[in-house]
Amino acid sequence: MSRKINYSTRASLTTALVFAVFSADGLAQSSPAEWLDRMSDSVSVMSYEGTVIRRQNGTSDTLKVARKIVDGVINERLTTQEGNGLEIIRVGNEVHCILPDKQTVLVEEWNNQSTLFSALPTSDVRYAAQYDVSLVREDRVAGRSAVMLAIRPHDAFRFGHRIWLDQKTAFPLKTQLLDVNGDIIEQVKFAEIRFGSKVSQNVLMPSVSIESFTWYKEPARYRQVDIDTSWNSVDIPPGFRTMSTKTEIESATESSVTHIVYSDGLADVSVFITQEDDKGLTGASTLGTSNSYGTQLGGFQITVVGKVPASTVARIATSMQQR
Amino acid sequence: MGKCPLRGIMSDALKTQISAFVDGELPDNESELLLRRLSQDAALRAQVDQYMAIGRLIRQDAEVPGMDDLRDRIAATLDDEVVPAQAQAQEQEQQRVVGSRFMTPAIGVAVAATVAALALVGLSQLDASIDADLAGAVAIAYTEPAVEQALANQPNQQLLEYIRRHGDSSSDLGTSGTLTRMVMFELREGELVEIEPDAHLLPVVADEDLQDTNPQ
Numbered sequence: 001m002s003r004k005i006n007y008s009t010r011a012s013l014t015t016a017l018v019f020a021v022f023s024a025d026g027l028a029q030s031s032p033a034e035w036l037d038r039m040s041d042s043v044s045v046m047s048y049e050g051t052v053i054r055r056q057n058g059t060s061d062t063l064k065v066a067r068k069i070v071d072g073v074i075n076e077r078l079t080t081q082e083g084n085g086l087e088i089i090r091v092g093n094e095v096h097c098i099l100p101d102k103q104t105v106l107v108e109e110w111n112n113q114s115t116l117f118s119a120l121p122t123s124d125v126r127y128a129a130q131y132d133v134s135l136v137r138e139d140r141v142a143g144r145s146a147v148m149l150a151i152r153p154h155d156a157f158r159f160g161h162r163i164w165l166d167q168k169t170a171f172p173l174k175t176q177l178l179d180v181n182g183d184i185i186e187q188v189k190f191a192e193i194r195f196g197s198k199v200s201q202n203v204l205m206p207s208v209s210i211e212s213f214t215w216y217k218e219p220a221r222y223r224q225v226d227i228d229t230s231w232n233s234v235d236i237p238p239g240f241r242t243m244s245t246k247t248e249i250e251s252a253t254e255s256s257v258t259h260i261v262y263s264d265g266l267a268d269v270s271v272f273i274t275q276e277d278d279k280g281l282t283g284a285s286t287l288g289t290s291n292s293y294g295t296q297l298g299g300f301q302i303t304v305v306g307k308v309p310a311s312t313v314a315r316i317a318t319s320m321q322q323r
Numbered sequence: 324m325g326k327c328p329l330r331g332i333m334s335d336a337l338k339t340q341i342s343a344f345v346d347g348e349l350p351d352n353e354s355e356l357l358l359r360r361l362s363q364d365a366a367l368r369a370q371v372d373q374y375m376a377i378g379r380l381i382r383q384d385a386e387v388p389g390m391d392d393l394r395d396r397i398a399a400t401l402d403d404e405v406v407p408a409q410a411q412a413q414e415q416e417q418q419r420v421v422g423s424r425f426m427t428p429a430i431g432v433a434v435a436a437t438v439a440a441l442a443l444v445g446l447s448q449l450d451a452s453i454d455a456d457l458a459g460a461v462a463i464a465y466t467e468p469a470v471e472q473a474l475a476n477q478p479n480q481q482l483l484e485y486i487r488r489h490g491d492s493s494s495d496l497g498t499s500g501t502l503t504r505m506v507m508f509e510l511r512e513g514e515l516v517e518i519e520p521d522a523h524l525l526p527v528v529a530d531e532d533l534q535d536t537n538p539q
Contacts, residue, residue: 094521107518210520217518221484248488259488270489279481290486303482305489 032133035149038170039163045069046171049203050142050193051081056186056288066203075204087206100208105215130154130239130264139164141173142190151266156180157237157312158267159289169195177289180309186289222248222257229258231273235319237312239264262316269306269316276301284310293317337367 030038047068054061062081069075076090087098097106136148141164151161160178165171174189229245240262248257258273274280280301281294293313294303297320304317340349340357349357361368 096521105520107521213520215518215520222488261489268489270485272485272488279479281479281482285482287483287486290489292482292486294482303485305482305485 030135032135032149035135035147035165035170036133039165039172042166042169042171046169046195047199048171048193048195049199051191052188053191054186054188055184062191066199068199068201068204070201070204075201077204079207085208087208089204089206098206098208098210098213103213105210105213107215107217130158131160131266136162138167141166142193144168144173144193146173153180155238156309157239157315158264158308159185161266164189171195177307220251222250224248224259227258229260230323231258231260231271231320232323233262233271233316233319234321235315236262237264237315240269240316243268267306267308267312269304269308269313271316271320272301272303272305273320274301275299284314286310298322 049066050064052063052065054063064079064081065077067074067076073092074090076088078088080086084102085100087100089096089098093109095108097108098104099106130153132150132152132154134150134152136150139146139148145167146164147167149163149165151163153160159180160182162174162176162178163172164174166173171193173193175187176184177186179185224246225248227245227247232242233240241264243261243263244259245261246259248259250256255274258271260271260273262269262271276296276299280296281292281303282296283294285292285294290305290307291310291313292303292305293310293316294301295317296302302317302320304313304320306313340353
């Protein structure tokens with residue numbers, strides 16, 4: 001398995017660019033799109049260590065996060081500060097979930113460049129016609145000067161975002177996810193953060209001795225095959241378009257699920273279609289900031305999932321038809 | 324590692340008894356029998372604690388009021404019945420498992436890990452997806468309409484799998500995605516494959532600070 005990611009050159013060049021370009025009064029000099037571009041670069045290449053407070057559904061968690069690129073390989077650690085002391089350590093594409101109280105390490109492979117803690121919209125939002133992106137004001141977060149960027153949806157089929165970007169690096173210091181009423185449904189905020197040389201390799205290692213722990217890996221649960229599907233939403237909310245259509249074949253049962261992904265450029269919605277059985281969801285369900293809606297049609301179970309308002313998943317689910 | 328520790332094997336009658344006890348509605352003679360049974364069966368005590376922990380999550384309560392009484396009385400019963408030779412060992416065990424006289428250490432920490440993982444992702448009503456039988460048991464224990472409604476609307480394991488796959492497809496591996504995956508691991512504990520440790524996480528890498536790019 002290759003843990004090497006071609007990050008070294010890009011990281012060094014982009015980091016240099018990040019610090020060369022930014023001046024203290026970025027709010028006046030840069031457009032929202034430029035800020036988002038720089039945010040993407042910053043998130044990709046910056047090394048940092050800090051404390052994140054996440055609030056969701058009236059509860060809050062405190063997480064210690066650290067990230068560093070070592071010889072082109074992304075190293076990250078996320079440690080919960082409450083409960084069981086869960087630690088999640090990423091080395092390249094390998095993610096290790098360490099449960100100190102269970103003396104267990106669970107290993108998963110991620111073929112994904114997303115950062116561990118990020119709950120961010122990507123800069124692709126600038127291509128999304130269904131949102132307005134604007135710089136709102138200057139502010140302070142985690143003791144640093146920041147600019148607040150607002151991403152406002154044009155309608156009630158998607159959530160809004162606010163992002164506080166570090167003035168000097170464009171690193172996102174705080175993000176909020178807003179429902180259709182403008183209420184905050186999730187907030188991720190750095191209480192404190194240190195960049196660059198302050199990050200020691202030690203903070204990326206397990207904080208507990210794991211030599212005697214038992215290690216586990218989850219067997220592959222399914223395999224994917226690209227397909228052309230006859231299923232389609234006939235009343236898709238504005239701006240959403242098909243991103244992918246796949247058949248996912250369960251390893252254990254060889255049964256298949258059709259998986260269609262729609263996106264409006266910022267929010268993604270998945271549609272899962274399978275043979276109807278008694279396990280299927282009927283109606284709405286909410287899990288964290290994700291909404292789901294299930295319905296049955298002609299012997300098929302249709303389940304729609306996404307970090308979008310409940311009305312969006314319901315509309316998509318009830319408008320799915322076979323050509 | 325065996326099956327998921329949340330797989331309950333308590334009988335409905337026992338669940339009903341515990342529910343009645345916690346609500347203060349169990350007759351004294353039955354209470355005594357219940358306490359005696361629990362005081363003599365560590366595994367059963369652990370199951371009851373799991374059961375009550377799940378109930379708390381579904382109710383979104385910090386604690387069930389009658390639970391303190393149950394825990395205290397079991398502890399008192401245990402104290403009464405411990406013979407001197409066992410007392411010292413038990414005291415040592417209690418020192419290791421601070422504040423958890425009710426649970427055996429091995430199972431107790433497993434419960435704590437699972438509950439903590441659930442709580443972390445804010446999935447305080449996730450439990451119905453863990454085990455339909457156990458969810459039903461909780462409904463027996465707590466018959467308030469709100470609980471039944473909550474159970475009816477909760478995601479089952481299939482839906483959790485879909486949420487995870489959605490995360491796979493949409494790169495949603497942020498705080499929510501990461502910890503939701505953790506919950507999935509917990510739920511599938513019995514399906515995991517044991518592997519050899521990976522040496523690269525052991526502390527052999529030399530400390531190398533980054534080039535100083537601190538903007539401040």
